[in-house]
Amino acid sequence: MNTYTNxxxxxxDGVRVxxxxxxxxxxxxxxxxxxxxxxAVKEAAGDTEVYGxxxxxxxxxxxxxxxxxxxxSGLTKEQGMELSRAGQEVxxxxxxxxxxxxxxxxGFALGGGCELAMACHIRIASSNAFFGQPExxxxxxxGYGGTQRLTRYIGKGKALELMITAERINxxxxxxxxxxxxxxxxxxxxxxxxxxxxxxxTKSPFAVxxxxxxxxxxxxxxxxxxxxxxxxxxxxxAPDIHEGIxxxxxxxxxxxx
Ligand code: CAA
Numbered sequence: 389m390n391t392y393t394n395x396x397x398x399x400x401d402g403v404r405v406x407x408x409x410x411x412x413x414x415x416x417x418x419x420x421x422x423x424x425x426x427x428a429v430k431e432a433a434g435d436t437e438v439y440g441x442x443x444x445x446x447x448x449x450x451x452x453x454x455x456x457x458x459x460x461s462g463l464t465k466e467q468g469m470e471l472s473r474a475g476q477e478v479x480x481x482x483x484x485x486x487x488x489x490x491x492x493x494x495g496f497a498l499g500g501g502c503e504l505a506m507a508c509h510i511r512i513a514s515s516n517a518f519f520g521q522p523e524x525x526x527x528x529x530x531g532y533g534g535t536q537r538l539t540r541y542i543g544k545g546k547a548l549e550l551m552i553t554a555e556r557i558n559x560x561x562x563x564x565x566x567x568x569x570x571x572x573x574x575x576x577x578x579x580x581x582x583x584x585x586x587x588x589x590t591k592s593p594f595a596v597x598x599x600x601x602x603x604x605x606x607x608x609x610x611x612x613x614x615x616x617x618x619x620x621x622x623x624x625x626a627p628d629i630h631e632g633i634x635x636x637x638x639x640x641x642x643x644x645x
């Protein structure tokens with residue numbers, strides 16, 4: 389496993405845990421951290437011993453308090469665009485990862501931190517978590533996909549409100565809005581993530597990847613349906629379908645590799 393400057397990584401029961409490790413800066417996402425997250429997700433995606441990932445933040449206070457504001461001073465328009473583009477690329481690689489990625493949101497998920505959580509497939513929040521896109525306080529807009537993903541998750545009206553007021557919401561409100569899948573007491577955060585991943589582990593990895601790709605193709609146009617039938621067809625080329633169907637006919641649990 390690679391070592392990283394701003395991340396801690398480890399594997400438990402086939403789950404790669406990627407922990408942003410800048411707690412004294414509330415895990416603010418400087419360029420190096422964003423790049424390392426991209427590398428760590430790619431590394432885990434290519435590791436046959438790993439079937440799923442958890443991204444979380446070190447310390448009791450923050451998942452990630454946003455992009456590192458100190459890196460914004462003096463940027464030109466072109467440099468700003470490039471910073472945003474590079475972050476978007478990394479976060480898109482998380483959304484496109486064929487293995488499930490869960491955000492274990494253990495505290496503040498603001499700005500780029502909220503955007504990172506939204507790039508993950510599932511979000512589980514500890515009850516002390518806060519979410520928000522406070523960029524307008526700084527004279528900027530969300531740049532790591534927030535304007536798009538927040539709108540997709542909670543709808544245009546509420547997403548606009550949160551982004552133009554910069555108001556923070558707590559975990560319970562995030563749950564009500566559909567921004568997170570579950571909210572749990574802090575001590576249950578990692579166990580809940582592991583429980584979900586262990587359930588997913590019993591499913592066909594090929595089909596799980598196909599679901600992720602087809603769902604990601606949902607853009608309100610017929611493209612999503614085309615992606616679905618293409619992914620559906622691909623399932624017939626993989627060994628998992630034989631195991632799944634045989635297990636059903638033999639009245640036993642499937643065992644996917
Ligand atoms: N960037 C850089 N440093 C940050 C940071 C950030 N986003 N958030 C916190 N820190 C640093 C603070 O500067 C401080 O460092 P020092 O001790 O060296 O001064 C340390 O983390 C602790 O932070 P605070 O003392 O501020 O902690 P607090 O408990 O009083 O407040 C907070 C917590 C409300 C989260 C506050 O830190 C805060 O408002 N942070 C900024 C949140 C924000 O605006 N995020 C959006 C960033 S822009 C962005 O993300 C753009 C994009 O979409 C790509």
